[in-house]
Amino acid sequence: MSTVSFLRPERRRSRTAEDADGATDALGALLRRVARGDEQAFEALYDAVAGPVYGVVLRVLRDPAQSEEVTQEVMVEVWRQAPRYEAARGSARGWVLTVAHRRAVDRVRSAQASTDREDKVAARDTDRAFDVVAEEVEHRLEAEQVRRSLDVLTDLQRESVELAYYGGYTHRQVAEILGIPLGTVKTRLRDGLIRLRDEMGVVA
Template sequence: MPPERLLGLVARGDEGAFEQIYDRLAGAAYGLIRRVVRDPAQAEEVTQEVMLEVWRTASRFDPDRGSAATWVLTIAHRRAIDRVRSTTASVAREQRVVEVEVPADYVADVVEANLERERVRRCLDGLTPLQRESITLAYYGGYSYPQVAGLLGVALGTIKTRIRDGLIRLRDCLGVTA
């Protein structure tokens, strides 16, 4: 069953459907959150909050605005950012910037081999270095675009454009259809 329909069932209180959503998307949510907050214990906490929010607010999911995966992972990304922007973790994060380089290391922890992952990596490799860094700092790093501009020493307008151009290139490379 497509996850969009599963979410419809979740909205009606179907715990079995929720388990399926969890099994399909909690890994991506956890992986993304861990990249942003870094600390595995905090990442677990945030992931639990996110999945609970998916359960609570499933009735607000609107398939016209995007896929179920996009909806769940947008919540995950936002909650991860809330966490790092609100806590003292942000202090420590300043020093971690260099580590955020991505995406070489994320293959390591993966349990199952994933062709999709390989494809994403190849497409990321096809971007210009500035496009790639802007996108990975913003998305995996959880930085706002002025912060990204500051980190890379580039004008604000340039960052906006690079993120957009890079995403468009990624989209076309990955064959995402809107």
């Protein structure tokens, strides 16, 4: 298809009610010529139906800018699909306006689908961020609670627990650092952890 001068919908010529019926046959003839690639016929068809197409689209989209864009898309589709028009199944005007309504509804559905996808992504990201923050806060609170609970231990118990669980030393290394038997370290750790459990209200 060579370049065709697409006119804006608002530049359409007016049509009176008296010649509307006669225009039906004329539109059909134009559409048949368009189907054969007649560009002049397409320009005439555009002048005749662009206004009604814009009106149908605007009622669906309720947005003038989008409606103008979709009107152009409809007229391009009419040019491409003209050979598929069958006069026996309805008027040329009805066929064109059906194309317009379908295209407008498709635009609404596409926009809604895009919005739904964005909402789902946003909700998923929000949930993930909340889970991460909640887990981090929980860990920090637990760590703080443990640090506060260490005050209930004896100095010897606290020393062993801090070396083993905060210093990362093995029981044997703790024994070597403190210069006490391994069994004593294990006893202090056991008693210290029991007291921590009781202080923190942890059910065994």
